[in-house]
Amino acid sequence: MSRTHLRIALGVVVAAAALYAPYYFQPTMNQELSRALYFAVAAMGLNLLTGFNGQVSIGHGAFFGVGAFTTAILMDSHGMTFELTIPLAALLAAAVGVLVGIPALRVRGLYLALVTLGLAVLFPRIGQKYVKGRGGVALVRPDRDGFDSLLDALANDQWQYLECLAIAAVLFLLAYNLTRSRIGRAMVAVRDQEVAASTVGVNLARVKVGAFALSAAYAGVAGSLSVMVDRAADATDPTVAFRNSIEFLVAVVIGGTATIAGPAIGALVVVLLRRETDGLIEGKEVLSPAIFGAALIAMIYVLPGGVVGGLRKLTDRILPARDGEPPGPVAAAALEPEAVATPGGAGAGPHTRAPTTKEKP
Amino acid sequence: MDLFIRYVLNGVGNGAVYASVALALVLIFRTTGLLNLAQGEMALFSTYFAWKLTSLGLSVFVAIPLTVVASMVGGAVIERVLIRPVHGPDKSPLNVLIVMLGMFLALNALAQLVFSDDAEPMPKPWASVSSPGDPTGADRIVELLGVRFSWSVIGLVVALLAECALLYVLFQRTKVGLKLRAVASNGASARLVGINSSAMLMLGWALAAGLGALAGSLVAADRGSVNPGLMAVVLVYSFAAAALGGFDSPVGAVVGGMIVAIAEALTTGYVKALSTIELVVPFALILLVLVVRPTGLFGKKVVERV
Numbered sequence: 001m002s003r004t005h006l007r008i009a010l011g012v013v014v015a016a017a018a019l020y021a022p023y024y025f026q027p028t029m030n031q032e033l034s035r036a037l038y039f040a041v042a043a044m045g046l047n048l049l050t051g052f053n054g055q056v057s058i059g060h061g062a063f064f065g066v067g068a069f070t071t072a073i074l075m076d077s078h079g080m081t082f083e084l085t086i087p088l089a090a091l092l093a094a095a096v097g098v099l100v101g102i103p104a105l106r107v108r109g110l111y112l113a114l115v116t117l118g119l120a121v122l123f124p125r126i127g128q129k130y131v132k133g134r135g136g137v138a139l140v141r142p143d144r145d146g147f148d149s150l151l152d153a154l155a156n157d158q159w160q161y162l163e164c165l166a167i168a169a170v171l172f173l174l175a176y177n178l179t180r181s182r183i184g185r186a187m188v189a190v191r192d193q194e195v196a197a198s199t200v201g202v203n204l205a206r207v208k209v210g211a212f213a214l215s216a217a218y219a220g221v222a223g224s225l226s227v228m229v230d231r232a233a234d235a236t237d238p239t240v241a242f243r244n245s246i247e248f249l250v251a252v253v254i255g256g257t258a259t260i261a262g263p264a265i266g267a268l269v270v271v272l273l274r275r276e277t278d279g280l281i282e283g284k285e286v287l288s289p290a291i292f293g294a295a296l297i298a299m300i301y302v303l304p305g306g307v308v309g310g311l312r313k314l315t316d317r318i319l320p321a322r323d324g325e326p327p328g329p330v331a332a333a334a335l336e337p338e339a340v341a342t343p344g345g346a347g348a349g350p351h352t353r354a355p356t357t358k359e360k361p
Numbered sequence: 362m363d364l365f366i367r368y369v370l371n372g373v374g375n376g377a378v379y380a381s382v383a384l385a386l387v388l389i390f391r392t393t394g395l396l397n398l399a400q401g402e403m404a405l406f407s408t409y410f411a412w413k414l415t416s417l418g419l420s421v422f423v424a425i426p427l428t429v430v431a432s433m434v435g436g437a438v439i440e441r442v443l444i445r446p447v448h449g450p451d452k453s454p455l456n457v458l459i460v461m462l463g464m465f466l467a468l469n470a471l472a473q474l475v476f477s478d479d480a481e482p483m484p485k486p487w488a489s490v491s492s493p494g495d496p497t498g499a500d501r502i503v504e505l506l507g508v509r510f511s512w513s514v515i516g517l518v519v520a521l522l523a524e525c526a527l528l529y530v531l532f533q534r535t536k537v538g539l540k541l542r543a544v545a546s547n548g549a550s551a552r553l554v555g556i557n558s559s560a561m562l563m564l565g566w567a568l569a570a571g572l573g574a575l576a577g578s579l580v581a582a583d584r585g586s587v588n589p590g591l592m593a594v595v596l597v598y599s600f601a602a603a604a605l606g607g608f609d610s611p612v613g614a615v616v617g618g619m620i621v622a623i624a625e626a627l628t629t630g631y632v633k634a635l636s637t638i639e640l641v642v643p644f645a646l647i648l649l650v651l652v653v654r655p656t657g658l659f660g661k662k663v664v665e666r667v
Contacts, residue, residue, distance in 0.1 A: 107651045107655055117600070246465075249458070253459045286470045289469065296466070300459050
């Protein structure tokens with residue numbers, strides 16, 4: 001069996017399972033899975049920016065929030081249909097993304113992480129100051145009827161799950177095609193070597209700001225979907241945007257950075273992990289973040305390349321050769337940076353690198 | 362004018378705290394190139410430890426030094442056990458970021474599980490007057506040249522000056538400091554001349570944890586109590602301070618801390634529209650500086666080779 005066959009088989013099984021799930025599970029579990037789906041959309045957005053374009057953001061909770069509030073306010077105060085608000089939420093989040101992406105051109109790596117962290121910390125405070133929902137707090141709760149199933153055959157929870165699934169599937173397909181296009185290759189080139197990319201004609205500013213806008217739009221759509229699943233857009237808790245931002249990043253890394261399936265797997269892991277650790281011991285709510293944090297560290301140890309990285313390693317062991325590609329050191333090096341790591345780890349890296357940098361003028 | 366001086370003095374007190382934590386961030390950044398997101402929560406854990414010691418009857422003057430020493434051991438252990446296996450030039454930088462985020466969540470929760478999930482009174486290591494309703498007493502005020510200083514400002518500034526002096530002597534006047542600087546400036550060459558760089562990395566984390574513990578204990582004493590959310594806000598301002606000064610510059614950390622805190626005190630004092638969103642100030646400052654001078658006020662520019 002070749003890799004392509006394996007992939008197709010796996011894809012069919014996953015798609016069948018995803019379509020059958022809402023009929024199999026109870027409504028609470030369906031809600032949890034819908035949550036995983038919108039989480040996956042936000043994580044995919046972040047993956048486009050961080051995984052493929054190399055711009056680290058700890059602020060996607062803010063774009064997510066922009067999307068959520070756009071939808072909630074448009075439905076609550078302007079009586080719009082839920083589905084109509086989704087593209088508007090995406091557009092508005094993208095606009096905010098451009099606003100953040102332009103100053104982000106000047107800063108990179110850690111500094112960018114910092115600026116975006118500020119975004120996540122600021123967002124709920126701005127929300128609390130300017131958004132006044134019912135009761136005067138920054139919480140907007142549209143009517144339940146706005147999300148009711150349009151088909152008689154489906155219960156509300158099933159309808160919502162399938163709507164999230166359809167939107168997520170479209171956005172994942174879009175991301176898949178994008179990363180294999182000219183734009184996607186430009187994004188990866190900018191990530192790997194900015195200066196070199198610009199010398200071969202990649203417009204750095206356009207690619208980076210574009211990646212920011214697209215990524216923010218994904219997060220905005222996710223926020224929009226979250227209003228349907230969680231029934232409210234909420235900025236009353238000042239830590240919520242920050243926590244979301246962290247969890248999106250966690251989903252990307254746990255699933256597998258710069259892969260297409262990674263964010264979906266990561267989102268499922270994060271949402272289920274949170275569900276399992278919440279209320280593990282009665283009256284000890286604080287135990288949940290302790291276990292969540294410890295689990296994160298443990299997962300990085302066990303799967304440094306994320307779940308997808310781990311699966312690739314496994315298939316490499318079972319099916320040694322790739323399709324039409326002889327097993328060689330070049331392929332191995334491209335696929336698994338860990339495999340060519342020197343045994344000394346952190347200590348040995350610079351030694352092996354030093355001569356190459358000296359050779360160049 | 363009186364009001365202006367009062368705002369500035371408030372700012373200086375806070376600035377000393379932000380500067381201490383920013384110094385800890387800079388120490389770790391210089392030796393390992395990492396931005397330690399868990400710095401605040403490490404300090405929070407230490408601060409609860411200090412509170413526990415004082416609640417067991419120890420004097421605050423014994424409790425804080427003991428905490429600093431214990432935190433240094435803890436910091437070294439964290440570097441060795443949690444950070445080193447996932448950090449290196451050939452490993453994904455995102456993995457170490459996730460480990461630090463995990464530490465951030467877990468340490469905050471652990472502090473609440475092990476010690477207390479409530480606000481606990483922290484005794485002040487400087488002069489205070491007992492006041493009803495306040496278990497640790499209010500700060501004593503001294504008047505100097507017509508300006509009223511609170512003892513907490515003096516205590517915080519003295520602690521910051523002591524930290525700076527100690528770090529200066531350690532880095533510039535001792536052999537260990539020379540090794541630390543060597544590892545920071547070029548790890549590979551430092552190893553080639555026989556410096557145990559692993560030990561130096563552990564020492565860097567230990568120093569940072571110790572600084573954080575001291576800053577945490579003092580800010581808790583200044584605010585009167587330690588609570589689980591105490592250091593998260595301080596960390597945000599300290600990030601701002603370190604970014605402003607440049608992540609590789611200790612001088613920048615101190616100057617940045619003061620600028621951020623005084624700017625915060627003045628703007629929230631005079632601009633009423635900024636109440637509750639005072640956090641806008643440090644980020645506006647960061648953004649401004651990074652756009653004009655991406656490496657911070659005192660940072661060195663790194664030349665990139667292709």
